[in-house]
Amino acid sequence: MNRLRCLILVLALCLPVATLAAADRAFDFYASNLLILEAKPAQKAIGVTEAQRKKMNQFADADRPKRTAILQQFQREADAAQKTGRTYQPDESKMRPLDEALKRDVMGVLTDAQLKRLREITIQSSGIVALLDTRVAQEAGVPSGTVKKLRDTFTSGAKQAEAVTAKVQQRLYDEYKLKKPKNEAEARKLQEEALGRLRKETAPQIKRIQQQTKAKMEGMLSPAQRTAFKKLQGVPFNP
Secondary structure (H helix, E strand, O other): OOHHHHHHHHHHHHHHHHHHHHHHHHHHHHHOOHHHHHOHHHHHHHOOOHHHHHHHHHHHHHHHHHHHHHHHHHHHHHHHHHHOOOOOOOOHHHHHHHHHHHHHHHHOOOOHHHHHHHHHHHHHHHHHHHHHOHHHHHHOOOOHHHHHHHHHHHHHHHHHHHHHHHHHHHHHHHHHOOOOOOOHHHHHHHHHHHHHHHHHHHHHHHHHHHHHHHHHHHHOOOHHHHHHHHHHHOOOOOO
């Protein structure tokens, strides 16, 4: 076999492997949460080196003034709207190019193995909720019909939690509106007290709703889907 035919054969054998590797990295990139890299335990678990972290910090430093400028613009627009009595909703799409560029730059520093681990930790942190994303669900072999049921169940649980919060919130509002703080400091103290009570009184009920919702969602998966989803999460991450 001449050298040219040999080279063609080698390329033909390698191309499918390279394509699969590129597809894997594309999914890992898609499903990874950049914010997880801010935590030192996660950096250690992923194996981020000092040199890599330095590069990531450089990208973050370059991003910061651009992001600050947009936030300041939002504040100016909000102030102008308030003066004229208009409601204001910032155009968050202006942040999207910055978010995409920062994610691309920072994650480009990671090796394939590191990016895969970041994706695993990201999905672990989301839990069953990760399957509400169509692409993640596809990777776990969960069909669109089941994804819809998962979303409906999650939405129902969220509405139950909102109803619990609203009920307690109204009761506390009726109680605290009768109080007359003497100054701004006392008003802040009463507000913090009310928020603390709101969290304390709603936490057990909301936790129970979350547990019930999670159990219902997990029950919608077949054994094969549960196995595939577990595989996407890799080994447990214990920060």
